[in-house]
Amino acid sequence: MIKQDPAHFVCQPEAERMLLDILDGAMEKNNHIRELDAALQHKTSCLLFDFLDHVSIGNREGIEKELEAVGFRQEEARPTYRVFGHPGAKLPKIVLKDHAQTIDGVAVKAESIAEYLMTRGVGGHIEGTPFSPYRRCLASADNEVSLYVVERRSTGSMEPIEEEPLAAKKYLLALEKWMTRPRAMDDEDEAMRLTLRLAEEIVREVGQDMAAWIVLEGERKFWQAKNRAGQLQKNRQDSLGMGWANHDHHTFRSSRQRFHLLVRLFEMLGFHLRERFYAGKDAGWGAQVVENERAQLVCFLDVDLDEQELDIDFAHGGLREREELGTIGLWCALHGDSILAAGMHHLEAQFLFEKLKDDLHGAGVAMMDPFSNFPYLKQAFTRGEMWPVSPYRVKRLVKEGKISSEEGERFLKMGALGSHLENLQRREGYKGFNKKNVSSIIRKTDPRSQQDTVAR
Structure with a gap:
């Protein structure tokens, strides 16, 4: 469903x-x-x-x-x-x-x-x-x-824009502030409050749409620093001076208790709510798509979700904590929320689907099985990065009964699935996403089932 x-x-x-x-x-x-x-x-x-x-x-x-x-x-x-x-x-x-x-x-x-x-x-x-x-x-x-x-950056204008000399300084200072904000605090709620305050400050300094651009520029840099596939592909695109100008959307994972604050952050940055996803009670997760059309930016915001929460405004209403952690919740519990300690789960950009698969394979980066394979939309993740996990986080999860002792020992020894690059090919101007098959691939990114999804 x-x-x-x-x-x-x-x-x-x-x-x-x-x-x-x-x-x-x-x-x-x-x-x-x-x-x-x-x-x-x-x-x-x-x-x-x-x-x-x-x-x-x-x-x-x-x-x-x-x-x-x-x-x-x-x-x-x-x-x-x-x-x-x-x-x-x-x-x-x-x-x-x-x-x-x-x-x-x-x-x-x-x-x-x-x-x-x-x-x-x-x-x-x-x-x-x-x-x-x-x-x-x-x-x-x-x-x-x-x-x-x-x-x-953040405009639909076709006329080059001449700004006052201080504008470039404001841009660079805002980006520097975002990149150096405290992300990995023990008190994650306080880290989120500080993040919202900083976003508000940047909006005042450079405007809403430019602030959105700066925030996602910083988030791409943080994600790329922790993702080998992203580093490799960015280097390939930099060889022609293009950078990530082909980005399609940015995906953030969130704990349930801070999801409404993540949505609030992007609304402060000029994003509006677009379609939302729920992949069925067996999948146990949902997502809110948000878009800032003026800045030409799209984000996927993922969260664990119960079936009975479909008819509520889960983007704005607080979600209670659950006894069990789903795929998204466990990932955040092990690594931190995407907007805080973990960084984005994946960046999706537009490519020649089969050629990227072959070219990255030749460089030692393999793809997972596609979860969209239509003439107008093809999607697949690279195999996930393995990230080390904080002993403090593992100990807390075992104590709370969220994971078993055996799972905790395995995470400490092997690490847990982290981030991906997503290979996307769009045709015929299709703007939407595949809502039917994405659930199976999300389950494969669950840290408890990290087998064929791991980068080698």
Whole structure:
């Protein structure tokens, strides 16, 4: 049984086809775009489409009706162009220019334009101040088709943003504060209170959406420091200067008693509640999806959940502690909540599914069995990292009867399953997630059943 909120996403093949045709046309005219796509496939197991921010085309008779027919809607109007987005799909935007040829150009996202230019061995003028919400650089212009590289943080703007000199300092100080906050305190409730206060302070300093971007940038760094698959793949993507610009969503696990505070944190950062999951009484867990559309950020918030709690607002109401720990609860009891001591359970990014599996295998990183294998959605975890477990945490769990003495000894000797990288391939603009098969893979990440899920 799967229970979810009304949010419902369907495939949008016609909309994706329109974008792919534009991209193909751009590649035919601009060799640099075609070469970048080939390099991304070879070196990072990704498509250029996975990093595509927007495409630009010229206005012509009938184009608006064509855009609307496949689901695009006008989002913004500027003096010389309009911006169209697809509200029901995860797809790049289309910029419709008043005076331009049929295909004007494409823009790809990178975490750092400077790193992209350096690794590609090209120069260029970067518009927009460092660490501002939107920056861009013209990297190539062949046959009147442009390739732009953009940095996008917390805005949908298509115009480079010039900020006051102190803005970059505020950004870096906010990131530094988040990265150096106390995460592994003995009093986890106090650690959570301090985290909420810091988030509020960062929102005051840089604004809600930029604060969301900074928080998840810091969380990716912390997760990556503890995950070999993430380190390896990030290094591959950094070889072309792209960084994690292809990230899809960030997943946090939470204890029941602090779950409403985790939701509160993301609401403070401008996220709204999207669909929620419940995978059945045998699975014993649920999740709330949250999204900040302006910052283009999505998070999965996982928690142990009882069947009778389906009809309550479990995102906001406090959940009582249970006698038994489910998969999520035990993971948090052994390692700490994701937002505190443990870090994210996994980062999911968009890749060429089979190629990433083969390429990482060649580097010594294996994948678990897929839990989504549809033409429009493929998903699989890398085998999990084994993390050491605090003797204090094990002793407390044994004393409370949450785990057996034998399980405690095994965790102390072998460690317990920690984090993963998730391999994701989306097609046809599908924005949703697989709600039917995810339960089986979550059970395999239970520290009590860490067998074929462990990294070797």
